[in-house]
Amino acid sequence: MNIQENISLKPFNTFGIDQTARFFVTVRSIEDLKEALQFAKAENLEVFILGGGSNILLTQDLDLLVVKLEINGIKLLREDSEHVWVKSGAGEIWHDFVMYAIEQEWAGIENLSLIPGTVGASPMQNIGAYGVEIKDVFESLEALNRESLEIEVFDAESCRFGYRESVFKNELKGQYIICSVTFRLRKQPVFQTSYGAIQDTLAKNGVKTLSIRAISDAVIEIRQSKLPDPKVIGNSGSFFKNPTVSFEKYEELKDKFPAIPGYPQDKGVKLAAGWLIEQAGWKGYRNGQIGVHDKQALVLVNHGEGKGKDLMNLSQKIQDSIFEKFGVQLQPEVNFI
Template sequence: MTILQNISLKPYNTFGLDATAQFFVEIQSVEELVEVLQSPDFQSIEKLFLGGGSNMLLTQDFDGLVIKINIKGIHKNFEDNTHIHIQAGAGEVWHELVMYCVEHQYAGMENLSLIPGTVGAAPMQNIGAYGVEIKDIFEELQALNLETLAIETFKLADCHFGYRESVFKHEFKGKYVITSVTFKLMKEPVFKVGYGDIQKTLEEMGVVELSIKAVSDAVISIRKSKLPDPAEIGNSGSFFKNPEIPKTQYDTLKAQFENIPSYPINESTVKVPAGWLIEQAGWKGFRDGQIGVHARQALVLVNYGGGTGEQIKALSQKVQASVFEKFGIKLSVEVNFI
């Protein structure tokens, strides 16, 4: 374990933004994490815990210690006739875990294929796609209490999962570091193919008999067709959340914008696709120098190379203001501003 100084974070964030960390360390175990946190050299400085760097926007240099969580390991810790529990280290790449489960015929994760980031970050914002969220397959997680330096276990009810929300984004923010997550998967799949273009893509792929791999392949195909590869164009995937609004507000908007799509949450609330709102406000494909809004998916803000976090932040605020002016809906961001 080596503490580095004045390290560029460009390779460690999917936007490809060139911010500098005063100190930087990669840790491979809980023991190393505790050792770093107990070091007298770093007791009083600010710390940033980094996973895959896919859910953050670096708007400035970081005057503190960046701790890259590389805790690895995937193993089975429970099995019965219907379910299997898979525990994964927080530093495991999310998509690689999904592929491991698809390969072993463990069902439940396949709709979450190709989401960028690491396992430890997944429950923080209850990642989700195509009708499945982390909370649907979550068993428990372990996290290091930064005050006591003791490992604590959080069950489903403890995490207060919501739409892109968890207790770790609010009252426990900055108080814990997730070290591992355990998922409850099924031996017999229950396929969810009614969301988005999954069914259409399966038909185009010529799939006659559904399988875990077929659904995963369809999701991967859809994501590749709509979302830019961060290795080619800097981005963090979906920059904005899909807003949930009162049905009464939606009905009013429907009278004015008859093509506005929605997904019912309950009798009184509907979810409206943020990408549709942004596109209707005229931002899809917008470019300003080295930053912009992606041409195929308006939810995605991009860094074409050489852009800054401050520029992307300013663009996001302009998009928010424009959507609010046109629809009266305030968009919330998914990424964390650093």
């Protein structure tokens, strides 16, 4: 185990925020992970688990041990006539895992192509895009209990998945480290093309026979045209979650703002946070090194040397202005560290 000191985290977060970690270690096995935790305990240090750094906003230097998880490996556990059960190490890159599944003709995660980050972080917020969430293909995960250093298995129910939520972001926050995830993928695909953008792109590409590869290609094309590339401009994708309001509140908003988009759910109507932010005039806003993307109002950006604290303050201002204009409370999707 090579524990480094005073490491800049700029290359390790997609916002490109330059804060340092007092200690930093990369772990490639559960044994290394336990050793790192024991080191932290002996030194009385807090621990922060880092995947691809694509859903964090660093607001300060971290006076702790950053553990970068690179526990890799993909294994086919079993199969029947309809499904395969595939286990992936937490450190595998999510998009590479999706590409691997597509090569094997395993269906179910093609709509989640090109989401940045690691497999291990995917259950944290139940990643989702274009009508699919990982809960739809999730079988179980193995996580290290940080207190007992024992591995525990969580099934879908015990993960309490919700929209960009899981038990690991809430009741069990900071208590477990996800080491592997097992997915249940389909041998015969069930295509999810309900999103208009997917249908339009498939039609534009002249796709006559649907395939998981064609859907993945369409999703990649849409994402590349819509979302800024973190390698070019620092960002962490959607900064806020799409809020859900009651049916009554939605009617009230519709009276005042007839163009407001709304997506009915079981318990209310989901609004498009990006639309609200754009209507409040924030799209393309820039203050020095930070701002709001000029094509996608849901994405906050670092133009180069921006500070996490300034982005945090900007996000608060956006929340306040949305509340003032619409009476709707936005919640960040990004984890503030």
